[in-house]
Amino acid sequence: MKFSKIKDNDIANGLGIVMSLWTQGCPHHCKGCFNVETWDFEGGKEFSDNDLNYIIDNINKNNVKRNLSILGGEPLCPQNIDGVIMLCKEFKKVYPQKMIYVWTGYVIEDFDESQREILKYIDVLVDGKFEEDKKNLSIMLRGSSNQRVINVEKYLKHDTIVLYEA
Template identity: 45%
Template sequence: MNMHQYYPVDIVNGPGTRCTLFVSGCVHECPGCYNKSTWRVNSGMPFTRAMEDQIISDLNDTRVRRQGLSLSGGDPLHPQNVPDILKLVQRVRAECPGKDIWMWTGYKLDELTESQRDVVGLINVLVDGKFVQDLKDPALIWRGSSNQVVHHLR
């Protein structure tokens, strides 16, 4: 898996103070997407074990308390990303008690493959659906267009 950006302290992509990871790879290529540079799976830089360790360390850092981890992109549920995202969310669940996990994807909850469902079964909130330019609404919280749904899973 490749990644584009990691923010160890973020107050924009989910509630509270968070760690946020933007991954590479998106098959949806939504017109009007604000993050087109993340569409290609080979763009950005490799997501390494060292970066995974850094995320875990940051989530457990008591100097700057984080509510949780946000995963966006690109698309964390892109088929090429699923194995690494699954390992990451499993580690967060095991090593970062009390932290929530939010994820944004262009896939709809009812369209997920079994491996994508394995990931989603471990997160707290899924914001699903493609961004639709004609349904864009800046007043929406945590989503860009009104067709997208915020699913509180845990």
């Protein structure tokens, strides 16, 4: 998995304060994307054990109780999915009560086996590409109204889309 940056304190990409990781590389190329610099699969840097340890060791830095957000780029593309699963799995071993939010351009109904694997470890999935003609920056956690904020636990339990309610 490659990533472009980690932000320790982010209030724009989660509810409350989160630590955010932007993965690098995106195959979707949505028109109007506000993160074009994360498209290039040759950019960014490899996510290492040091980066994993940084997240685990600093998620509560200065006594701030953060959750974790993983954005892109595309976290769930073939180039990034294994590393993102590993990160989520290791994070939840240490912090089972903390929430993990993941943003993807794929839709959950089209997930392959490895993309479905990550659902075991995350709490909220925001799915779907950014669609410029449906742009709406006032809706929770999304850039366009076609995207859905999915309660992953309930999705797995009921095998149907249940939206996350804060």
